[in-house]
Amino acid sequence: MIYHLALRSHWLEARRTGRYPWSTLGRTVEQEGFVHLSSDAQWPVVRAAFYRGVTEPLVLLHVDASLLADPLVVEVGNPATGETFPHLYGPLPVEAVVDTTELVPPHG
Template sequence: MTIYHLAEPEHWERARETGSYTQSTRGRTFEDEGFVHCSSAAQWPVVRRSFYADVATPLLLLEVDESLLPEPPVVEVGNPETGETFPHLYRPLPVSAVVGLTELLPPHDARD
C-alpha cells in the first residue's frame, strides 16, 4: 500500500544526503512530534489545502511504499473532532521507501 507525505524541497534534499527524512509536518520535526505525519491518497489534497495554502513555493508529494518501511505505520486518530485517522511513522522515513516524487506547484489551496 502507498501512503503520502507533503515535503518542502529543502527538507527532502537534506534527507537524500542523510538517508532519512526527519520532518514531521510543516514547521515541526520528528523530534518535535515523535512521528512523521502521513496521509492516504484521498487525504493529502485536503492536508495540502489546509496546512500549505499560504506557501508560495513548490512542494513535493512523497509516495511511500509501506512494504519498504522498517515497521508499518500506526493508523491513529488525527482529528479528534471528526475521528478521521491518519498513518503515522514512529521513526524517521527512510529515503529508500520513497518510490515516487511529484512536484506540486502553487497555489496549494486550489482544488485538484
C-alpha cells in the same frame, strides 16, 4: 501507498544526506514524535489546510509502507469526525520513498 508532503528543499537535502528528519511543516520527527502521513484522498485536504501559505515548492513523497522499518500506526487525527491518519513512529527512510510528484503552487 501512503503520502507525505515535503518542502522540496528538505527532500533534496534528505536525498543528499540519506536522512529525512521532518514530521510536518516546521516540525521535526524529534519534536512531534512521529511522521505525519496521508492517504491518497487526504493529502490534498492536508495541503489546503496546513500548507496554503507556503511559497516554497512542495513535493509529494510516495511512500511504500512495506519498506518502512518502524511501525505505521493508524490513529484518529480529528476527534470531531473520527477521521484516521497514518503515523510513522520513527524516521522516514529515504529508500521507502518510491516516487515523488512536484506540486504546482495553487493560484489565488
